[in-house]
Amino acid sequence: MAEGAVLPAEVLKDPVVGRSLWAEARGRLVRNKAALTSVFVLAFIALACIFGPFFTGHPFDKVYPDYVKVAASATAYPTPDMIEPNVERVAARVRAKAENVVVEGDKISVTLVSPRPIDERLLAYFERSDLFGAAKVSEKSDEGKHLVVDVPIKRNYFFFGTDTNGRDLLTRTMKAGQISLAIGLLATFVAIVMGVIYGATSGYLGGRTDLVMMRAVDVLYSLPFIFFVIMLVVFFGRNFVLMFIAVGAVEWLDMARIVRGQTLSIKRQEYVQAAEALGVETRGIIRRHVIPNTLGPVVVYMTLLVPKVILLESFLSFLGLGVQEPNTSLGVLISEGAKNIQGATWMLLYPSITLVAILFCLNFIGDGLRDALDPKDR
Missing domain, CATH: 1.10.3720.10 (MetI-like)
Structure with missing residues (x-):
């Protein structure tokens, strides 16, 4: 543009807006891909x-005694190899022997056998376990010495x-x-x-x-x-x-x-x-x-x-x-x-x-x- 030329009025009508140093710094930060x-x-x-x-689904201070040092997994616990040993462990506390353990989805059918009549109140041990829910008697025979029990499985995820x-x-x-x-x-x-x-x-x-x-x-x-x-x-x-x-x-x-x-x-x-x-x-x-x-x-x-x-x-x-x-x-x-x-x-x-x-x-x-x-x- 020649010296002394006059700028058109359309150019001069809008004030020039400057950028602060913080605005410039923000722009440079946004362009930094690693930082952004x-x-x-x-x-x-x-x-x-x-x-x-x-x-x-787990409080940070909740303790699961049956899941001590279990490995990280994307699938739900308990795993199939954990069910039968824990059923036998609970059956021992009921003063009975576990037979015919059958897993059907999220439910277990197990036969409890004892030389003496089984106290059904002791079935609460299943519910106290971290693996099982409340047990229900579906069949009773031999004066209560043989019980067929249905037990729901509690599924828990431990991703870490x-x-x-x-x-x-x-x-x-x-x-x-x-x-x-x-x-x-x-x-x-x-x-x-x-x-x-x-x-x-x-x-x-x-x-x-x-x-x-x-x-x-x-x-x-x-x-x-x-x-x-x-x-x-x-x-x-x-x-x-x-x-x-x-x-x-x-x-x-x-x-x-x-x-x-x-x-x-x-x-x-x-x-x-x-x-x-x-x-x-x-x-x-x-x-x-x-x-x-x-x-x-x-x-x-x-x-x-x-x-x-x-x-x-x-x-x-x-x-x-x-x-x-x-x-x-x-x-x-x-x-x-x-x-x-x-x-x-x-x-x-x-x-x-x-x-x-x-x-x-x-x-x-x-x-x-x-x-x-x-x-x-x-």
Whole structure:
């Protein structure tokens, strides 16, 4: 277009709408296929952990004594080879011998034989079993010494198998995911809040105040983390709140140093100096100008801190310092699976896959956010 040319009025009538840096970062994040896929996978895992236990049909703390350490299977239990031995076991408690065991779909017909009349009240042992329902006498002979009994079969699905106590591993893995994700998110939230406020205050005030505050951080760094957790266990016992406090109260130190470094450069910017010249209070400058401009590195570090916290919780649970029964976490399940790896590999396999999937998703999301918020790529 020639110099001095006038643009048509149709072109100038609509105002030009700019894009914020956060909108551009969101666009770059959406174009990152690995990060976007990880977001959907992590959301699916989180929803499965939250709502899945309501649909498995097994409470996470329900014990099935007859299904201890059964293998993962897509077919219903009991299997055909489990029925007759359990019928004989229950018949022995009834003080009778089981003969002519016939399986017809979800019902069993069995003849109970005893040298003495069989007390029909003892047939309640069938219902107390995890395999059978309430037994009904269909035929009686020889003064009650021969009973033909119809027994319904209780069908149960254990897609991930069961543990050493006979609890459904799928439900417990979902419950463990709930607790591990909750500890990871809550402890990370505490670390972010404490670290951002402490680091921003220290970096902005500077001078002797900054020196004293950062030396306090160095002192806390010197304390051994495991000793700190053991001390909390001694005073407060093992519980969910303990893990939340112990991990969150340690991980904020790194966040404080990161935010302090960002604040040292931000406080020299023109908009901060303009706010100071206008008489804005120190608290207002930190809240409205310093902290919002450190959120880029903070968001990236947060996605990397969540998997770190989950690994720390899993490590502490592996050592026996984690949550208490009947609650569980991924670290507890992996610890139990490692003890039974020779005879029950599924106890280690499925919790490990869940933990690895969560950690990979969080790391991919962190990498995507780092690339999206990198000012060199703008």
